[in-house]
Amino acid sequence: MLQSKLFTKTTKTLPKDETSFNAQTLIKAGFIDKLAAGIYTFLPLGLKVHNNICDIIREEMDNIGGQEILMPALTPRDIWQATDRWENFDVLFKLIGADKKEYALGATHEEVISPLAKKYIFSYKDLPVYIYQIQTKFRNELRAKAGLMRGREFSMKDLYSFHGSEEDLEKYYKDVQKAYFKIFKRCGLLDKTYLTYAAGGAFSKYSHEFQTLTEAGEDTVYICDDCRIAINQEIIKEQNVCPNCGKDKFRKEKAVEVGNIFKLGTRFSKPFNFQYTDGEGNKKDVIMGCYGLGPSRVMGTIVEALHDDKGIIWPEEIAPFRVHLISLKQNKQADKIYNDLQKSNIEVLYDDREETSAGEKFADADLIGCPYRIIISEKTLAKNSVEVKKRNSDKCELIKIDKIVKLFN
């Protein structure tokens, strides 16, 4: 991508009506734009990051047998009444159609997937099955806050699993935990993310959350560094002893819930009379699990967790571009390097702007946060080289021009 043609520009001034770091920085760098409270446009840079996160999630979901579908965001009232959530689920956005029928914008999709799965699952031979989607969710929050961390419209990967027994659900539940940690590792959040015991809400006594430590988080958790587990403050009182290892090393931290997994049991299969036939011909309720993970919230969390005072430090797999190529004076060599890298399928943002000063280009590169910066100037050209610097390091390396493509292969 030629930076001179990029739809967005960076700005020097901060939007005054945003105080959260993730929103300030993402807006300043041109990744997102705010339309209204808790409602954001994903601009070219931001959409690339969001898509990269979604791609990682897809890969890891597919690895544990997930099959992707896409359910509607617009849902009729009767499915919510079947589960008694039309009146009792406060964050539902409700609307009235031209036919005077009532609808809700999907806040979660148990009410859609359960009757859907019922159409195809009849026998124990059809189980287990794992279905997921990545979709925009709508929640009518009384107060949106903290940029991408709590929006009224946000993206969510929601996976639903269907089983013939609790044991089978338990086994898959563990598989999902492992897959989630792989996702957080690839998102650069692994060392700050803890499997957390939390309240189960309306479905069960407990659930598991994935909490990433950051001051921007809304939750407070107690963590044990030895066991790598955490407990959400919502289910315990002040505590300094880890229930797992018994050591009094519990410490209290602010964290953001980046994922949440539930054993739904028969909470949704019962109201929809969703049953299967076992090997002996008996009808049994299908056992369900659900597993949420929000790409847009993960994006905000990465910004909160991985930055310095100059800007964002994207992990390699997440960055909008792998390489930010900066030419300090327009020249044919820079164009050639850009074309060569592109031909080798290396994603490059090429700062080809002719009337922009070196300092501004460097500042933009730091702010946007691509993992590698390549500088080509008269100085480096004199040595038939370019300068390569990683975003998370101060060290520069001179690389011969004919070796540059190889370096990134």
Added chain:
RNA sequence: CGGGGUAUAGUAUAAUGGUAGUACGCGCGCUUCGGGAGCGCGUAACCCCGGUUCAAUUCCGGGUACCCCGACCA
């Protein structure tokens, strides 16, 4: 939903009961060119409705929007 705050060019801000200023941005010109360059010229704004007043961006009332604290948060 309770409490608090804010609303002026594209952005960030200043002042003012009577001509709305600055910086950045943007456009043109010249000089610059390795950490957000300099000079000159130009462009561009008072959230909405009502009240008080000779006159309201300013004061008052109402609305709307945004932000913060809390509550809420599958």
